[in-house]
Amino acid sequence: MHEMSIAQSLIDILKEEMAKHGAGTLRSVRLHIGQLSAIVPDSLSFCFEVMTSDTEMEGAKLIIETIPLKGTCRECRLTFEIKDYTFECPECNSTEIDTIAGQNLSIVEMEVE
Amino acid sequence: MKISVVKNILEANDRIAQENRAIFDEKGLVVFNLMSSPGAGKTSLLEKTIDGLKDHIRMGVIEGDIQSSHDAERIAQKGIPVVQINTGGACHLDGNMIRDTFKDFDFDDLDLLVVENVGNLVCPAEFQVGEDFKVMILSVTEGADKPSKYPLMFHESKVLLINKTDLLPYVDCDIEVIKKEALRINPRMTLFEISCKTGEGLDAWYSWLKETVENRRADLKGK
Ligand SMILES: [Zn+2]
Numbered sequence: 221m222h223e224m225s226i227a228q229s230l231i232d233i234l235k236e237e238m239a240k241h242g243a244g245t246l247r248s249v250r251l252h253i254g255q256l257s258a259i260v261p262d263s264l265s266f267c268f269e270v271m272t273s274d275t276e277m278e279g280a281k282l283i284i285e286t287i288p289l290k291g292t293c294r295e296c297r298l299t300f301e302i303k304d305y306t307f308e309c310p311e312c313n314s315t316e317i318d319t320i321a322g323q324n325l326s327i328v329e330m331e332v333e
Numbered sequence: 334m335k336i337s338v339v340k341n342i343l344e345a346n347d348r349i350a351q352e353n354r355a356i357f358d359e360k361g362l363v364v365f366n367l368m369s370s371p372g373a374g375k376t377s378l379l380e381k382t383i384d385g386l387k388d389h390i391r392m393g394v395i396e397g398d399i400q401s402s403h404d405a406e407r408i409a410q411k412g413i414p415v416v417q418i419n420t421g422g423a424c425h426l427d428g429n430m431i432r433d434t435f436k437d438f439d440f441d442d443l444d445l446l447v448v449e450n451v452g453n454l455v456c457p458a459e460f461q462v463g464e465d466f467k468v469m470i471l472s473v474t475e476g477a478d479k480p481s482k483y484p485l486m487f488h489e490s491k492v493l494l495i496n497k498t499d500l501l502p503y504v505d506c507d508i509e510v511i512k513k514e515a516l517r518i519n520p521r522m523t524l525f526e527i528s529c530k531t532g533e534g535l536d537a538w539y540s541w542l543k544e545t546v547e548n549r550r551a552d553l554k555g556k
Contacts, residue, residue, distance in 0.1 A: 222424050222456030229342050237338055251342070258455045258485045305484040305518045315520030325342040325459075331335050 226259060226325065227267035233327060234277060243332030246280040250329040254322040255289045256305070289322030346460055349428030353463025360440040361553045363546045364448065366462055368486060369470035371452035374496045376404045377529040378470060379447060383411045385539040390546055393443045395434050397426040397451045404449065414438055425456035431463060445546050454479065458486035465549060466491040471515075473497050473506045480514040487518045492525070494538060499528040 234246060253259050261284045272278050289302040293309035294316035300309070307317045341347065357364050369375050383392055393414040396405040405417035416434040418426060426448060438446070448464060450457040458467075469490040471479055474497060480487045487493070493515050495508060508526065515522055523541065527534035 222459060225423065225425070225427065225456075225460075226342060229345055232345065233338075233340055233342065237336065241334070241336055243334070243336075256485050256488060258459050258483070305481060305488070307488070307518060307520055317520075327338050327340045327342060329335060329337050333334065 223259060223263040223267045224271075226264060227271050230268065230327065231271060231277065234330065237330060238276065238332055241332060244276060245333040246277040247331040247333060248281040248283055249327060249331075250283045250285070252285050252287050252324065252326045252328050254287050254324050256319070256323045257325055259325060261286070287322050287324075290320050291317040292320050293317055343459070346428050349432060350461035350463045353428055353431055354465075356435070357440075357446070357463060357465075358553055360443075361550050362440050362443055362446055363549045364446045364462075364464045366448045366450055366457070366464035366467045367470070368450045368454070368457045368467060368490070369452060370454055370472075370475060373452070373470045373472040373475065374529050375449050375452065375470055376407055378494065378496065378527075379408060379449060380411060381529050381532070381535055382447075382539065382542065383408070383413055385535060386543060389543050391442060391444045393438055393446045395426075395431065395446065395448045397430070397449055399424070399451060414443070420451060424451055424453055425460050426450050426462055427460045428462055444550060445542075454483040454486050458483075458489050468492040468494065470494045470496050471511065473501055473508060473511070474504050477507060477510040477514055480511070480518050484518050487515055487522070490519065490522065492523045492541075495524065495526045496529060498526050498533060499531045 238246060253261060265282050268282055290299060291302045292299045293312060293314050295314035296309060296312045298309060298311045308315050309317060367375055379394060394408050396408060396415060396417045397420060398404060399420055399422060402417045405415050408415040416437045418430050448462055467490040469486055471493060473495060495511060501508060512524055525534055525538045527538060
């Protein structure tokens with residue numbers, strides 16, 4: 221369950237951001253989780269809930285969006301959705317693919333008071 | 334009030350991993366992160382590799398375990414530097430844990446440091462430790478559906494060692510399917526079929542590793 225470590229990193233960043241903005245309450249956080257990442261959204265939400273109880277983040281909603289995996293072909297420059305984790309260009313069959321989306325874990329927005 | 338903050342959640346760990354990497358590079362040390370399911374043969378592979386390359390490469394090992402120090406003792410018997418990390422329940426090693434071991438090594442006496450991660454196919458893939466590359470082991474008893482179940486680890490690993498090929502006659506497993514699936518998810522992966530029990534296929538792995546370590550060290554010295 222590495223979602224525990226992920227939740228801790230998330231909480232550390234949120235704390236810092238809240239302090240920076242002088243916020244006392246966290247309403248919600250929007251996360252982008254890449255399709256290729258090994259995170260189970262429900263586990264992350266559960267860990268976050270447990271770890272923030274009795275803190276200024278208690279009750280905050282985690283809004284998790286899964287970002288589809290996308291790549292660009294180095295040969296023909298086509299940008300396409302990488303389906304079923306097949307890293308091959310559907311146009312020219314090249315396997316020289318740069319991943320451009322769907323691998324990161326990021327915070328994109330938070331709502332505070 | 335809405336605040337937009339675009340931040341990588343793992344940035345704290347990634348930063349420590351980069352700092353670790355800078356230290357390894359400065360010392361001319363090649364580092365790989367070894368990952369697999371429990372029981373796929375990480376420690377056996379290391380024992381063999383230490384023997385196979387002892388005249389060519391000075392190796393050290395970091396052993397990550399949830400609790401015991403059994404694996405570290407096996408490695409220590411080979412007479413090479415080994416440091417045990419007990420993760421205290423955590424399912425993966427992170428950059429900080431690796432940094433804490435630096436005081437226990439003399440990097441000037443090493444060419445290669447192997448980080449044996451905690452045994453599972455999910456969590457270790459997400460956390461960099463400062464490695465040059467990742468190596469994973471899959472045993473033939475685990476089945477050909479593993480690559481599509483754990484795509485991140487397969488996608489991120491430079492090398493896949495398919496272990497326990499001596500068991501192929503006894504298990505319902507098509508090794509060609511494993512290879513095809515792994516290459517679909519990571520077309521640049523280097524694959525080896527090995528048996529730590531019979532020794533079959535290990536020579537090819539040793540040569541690859543020896544050459545990779547030598548080339549990387551030459552690159553680092555040139556900098
Ligand atoms: Zn193409």
